[in-house]
Amino acid sequence: MTESHHAPLQDEVPSSRQPASSVYSKYKKFVLPLFGLLTLCLAYTSSVTKPASNSVFKGPVSLQCKKPESYRPSFNKSVNLILNDEQFKIDSIKKLSGAIQIPTEINDVNPSPDDDLDYYSEFFKLHKYFEETFPLIHSHLKVEKVNKLGLIYTWEGTDPSLKPILFMAHQDVVPVNREMWDSWEYPPFSGHYEAATDYVWGRGSNDCKNLMLAELEGIEQLLADGYRTKRTVILSMGFDEESSGLMGANALAPFLLEKYGPDSMFSIIDEGAGLLRLDKNLYIAAAVNAEKGYVDVKISVHGHGGHSSVQPDHTTIGVASELIYMMENHPFEYNFSLDNPVYDVLQCAAEHSSYLPPHVRDAILEAPVDENKRKVLTEFAASHPYIRDLIRTTRAVDVINGGVKANALPGLTNFVVNHRVDIHSSVNETVENDLYWAKVIAEKHGYGLSFHDEVIIPETKLGHISLACEKMLEPAPVSPISGHVWDIFAGTVQNLFQNEILAEEEDADVYVTGGLFSGNTDTKYYWDLSRNIYRFVAGIFPFDQLKTIHSVNEHISASSHVSAVAFVYEYIVNVNEYGHD
CATH class of the missing domain: 3.30.70.360 (Alpha-Beta Plaits)
Structure with missing residues (x-):
């Protein structure tokens, strides 16, 4: 303390x-669904079928939730392939499925790797699987193991003066209750792909082997395309995030800090939120920039x-x-300050969604200039079980x-x-x-x-x-949602979804905001490495998928998985092309 x-x-x-x-x-x-256990994307819908009003708010307060400028990479050799090629999708599903089939379960209390390596035998199988599945990564990147199981992949850039980009994920998954095994639609470690729903099923499919595989796939494809990175790219993968990362991230972060120094990373990307559909054609991408x-x-x-x-x-x-x-x-006591990232999401919903009740919309948008409206907003948020715990x-x-x-x-x-x-x-x-x-x-x-x-x-x-x-653990530093680093991150998300994934959806609108987690990711050990930490998985996640995380029938859509691969690919190129330190 x-x-x-x-x-x-x-x-x-x-x-x-x-x-x-x-x-x-x-x-x-x-109804206010949040992004699973820890997300902030809002989806208000009325109890009636028609919107609460026919237009967005047109009051005296100027609009604050605006679309970020799209960052389109000039090197985009495989973006269309990743997003639209059926064979690429099949291969990507197979890679994710294979990782899910390796049950890297971690308990609340685990032995040190120094004391019992056999306990972690499934993790070594996963490492071998990575070597076989991503040959270009293992021939071009430096692979280091920290505390025997933590993985550091380093893709050396051509310009060592530039700050590296750091991607994170964790190899471990929460255990499956054997008494609930028969309740699963498909066996929890089958990695079954169901073509009719486009779902990949299994423990870790959405927390977070999907992100880990997307990071590896994105880099593997860049290497296959002959891309050379100016800026060093690092992957850091812990092995006990589900038990607080005491032996994984707690060793990986100091290893990187000693090698690169404080504030040495351009940005850090880890597991987190994604996109949720608020209205028929309205999407909000909440990149979690704060944790309790x-x-x-x-x-x-x-x-x-x-x-x-x-x-x-x-x-x-x-x-x-x-x-x-x-x-x-x-x-x-409830403490709804307007610099809470929750407010950024609510503000976007209020400015652009036609389904919010008018009095709630007015309270959200006029809260910065009207103390009484702010009290109404706080009262509303405090009354709702899905959001109240994010403001206290x-x-x-x-x-x-x-x-x-x-x-x-x-x-x-x-x-x-x-x-x-x-x-x-x-x-x-x-x-x-x-x-x-x-x-x-x-x-x-x-x-x-x-x-x-x-x-x-x-x-x-x-x-x-x-x-x-x-x-x-004190509350995490709040990462900025303005400035050069944020602009590239948000602009990549904006381009990927607005101009590519949702390009054919009539009148689709994408907005990118910050967000708040009530829990903690492995990033809690990485604060000294960068002030720009964004917890985000680039997919569109229906609420029914999110509520299965850590539960029975965990699953993810294959289309959301390949969109995350495309994000990693585009983000690396955009930071190289547009980033400056």
């Missing part, structure tokens, strides 16, 4: 308030054991339960343990509280809120209170409550 653990507790209740349940009922007829922070707080209620026939007023389980009740009924710190009790026998008093009860820290808050502020409620309960029941080694209330004969932080 970068701030002091020991800031004094305040006498007043820390910022929190009740959920706006009454407001939610007012707006519940409008993280802290786990372990709270232990220490008491005294004994026979349960001699009952105290409250057992340690009872005291812990009351503290949990207090915390859950006093959530953190969250607190969820996920683990609890207490007691060992029915006739024995529990001498110790502990529980773990997981927080996702608002981008304008901090780990310290979050923990102080937990400490406040712990103090309330400790004083009520005559218990002591401590935080790590600091005694806040001396222990009493009844017991004490202790708090300790187990994992801490």
Whole structure:
């Protein structure tokens, strides 16, 4: 934690308030799907079939959500091939399918590669598969292994003075519950392609072997086309992202930092959002440029054991339960600041979608100049379960343990509280809120209170409550959505989808914005390497695909996969052609 653990507790209740349940009922007829678990692209639709109005907003506030200038590469030898050639698509599906068939599952707790290499045998099969599937990459790029399993591919540029482009992905996938195996449409590690739906099925198809394969395929095709990069291109692939990247990205990032130095990357691209269709012909590409922070707080209620026939007023389980009740009924306050990337997405929807209710549209667009409208916007966002947690710190009790026998008093009860820290808050502020409620309960029941080694209330004969932080991560730096680096990134997305993929769709409009994740990707270890970090997968993702990530029937459309290949191809060329340091 970068701030002091020991800031004094305040006498007043820390910022929190009740959920706006009454407001939610007012707006519940409008559906707001977010990009799966962690995305920001909005898709409001009315409960009636016709739009809420016949035109976009034409109020006094000038439009802010504008299409970026398209960046079209002069070297585009294979873009049409990637997007439209049937044989290329078949080959690409086969490559993705083969990677899915290798079950690189990772658990919450895993041995160090130094201690048990056999545990990671499937990862070595994947490495061998890469060697066989991408021969040009393995003959032209330098391949290095970090901590035995992390992969670094380096395509040396002809001009070493230019900052490299860094692409990221992770080799691992979340485990498949064997008890749910029969619930899958197709076996989870089959990599089955269903031509009728254009779907590739299997664990990792959408998180994130699709991105990993797209990066490799895009570079392989550039090499096949004889392309020479001026700017060095790096692929960095961790192997335990699904368990916080402690052995993968946590080793890869320092390796790159030592070699290239701070702020040495032109940009970093990792897994993230994509495009969602808001209206019939309106698409928003939300490139996630911010992530919430993280802290786990372990709270232990220490008491005294004994026979349960001699009952105290409250057992340690009872005291812990009351503290949990207090915390859950006093959530953190909603803080919808207009520099939150959520607002960028809402603003695009309000300016260009005809399906938003007029009063919601007005609140979004007039919020910068009208405090009352801003309150309406905050109230609306806070009322909706799909967006409210992107504008506040969250607190969820996920683990609890207490007691060992029915006739024995529990001498110790502990529980773990997981927080996702608002981008304008901090780990310290979050923990102080937990400490406040712990103090309330400790004083009520005559218990002591401590935080790590600091005694806040001396222990009493009844017991004490202790708090300790187990994992801490401040909110990520917010990457800019203006300036030269952003312009090339957004302009590549704009050109790829507006002028190529959706060119034949009548009146299709694409807009590119920033976005926010409530979780954390492996980029949390790479902050020192670049201020330009964009978490984006270049595909069009229906909500039914996104909600299967980490769940049964994970799948992705083959067309979305090849569009990601095309993005990698175009982006490398565009940064070489238009980029300057």
